[in-house]
Amino acid sequence: MRMKLIAMLAIAFCLLLPTAAGAKAHDDGTSQQRQIQVFDVNAGKVIKTAPNSKEYQDYAKSWLGSVSGLSPKVGVNDKCGYVFRIPLDQPAAVKAGTVTVQTSDLFLFYCPGKAQLLLIFDENRKPYLLEFKADIKPFLKSLDIK
Numbered sequence: 001m002r003m004k005l006i007a008m009l010a011i012a013f014c015l016l017l018p019t020a021a022g023a024k025a026h027d028d029g030t031s032q033q034r035q036i037q038v039f040d041v042n043a044g045k046v047i048k049t050a051p052n053s054k055e056y057q058d059y060a061k062s063w064l065g066s067v068s069g070l071s072p073k074v075g076v077n078d079k080c081g082y083v084f085r086i087p088l089d090q091p092a093a094v095k096a097g098t099v100t101v102q103t104s105d106l107f108l109f110y111c112p113g114k115a116q117l118l119l120i121f122d123e124n125r126k127p128y129l130l131e132f133k134a135d136i137k138p139f140l141k142s143l144d145i146k
Contacts, residue, residue: 066134080111
């Protein structure tokens with residue numbers, strides 16, 4: 001049931017954005033169409049977008065590099081605070097235990113006071129909920145999320 005909630009949120013994010021083929025690159029290396037999105041779960045909508053800069057790509061890569069394994073949780077609390085969508089500039093291989101998944105998008109679930117989780121999808125759109133150890137505070141600060 002809760003995994004369906006996660007999948008629905010991720011699909012909603014995917015549907016909100018045009019395809020990568022329609023994205024226009026800027027001189028500063030950001031993409032106009034494939035922006036970072038901040039989804040407020042309680043409000044039920046995207047409340048902020050930000051250019052998908054190298055800084056955000058570096059955050060995403062560090063999180064993926066600190067994955068400690070698949071989450072034993074079936075899903076996340078549906079009252080969770082925020083979900084951040086970070087489209088990756090280049091597909092990334094993510095190793096979680098014995099599983100290696102290739103992904104192009106990363107979803108960070110941030111629930112204040114709880115462990116953060118990552119959601120990724122493989123090329124067949126199968127979801128994987130991951131635990132990771134990286135510090136997300138600089139990322140939250142850069143987006144002015146408390």
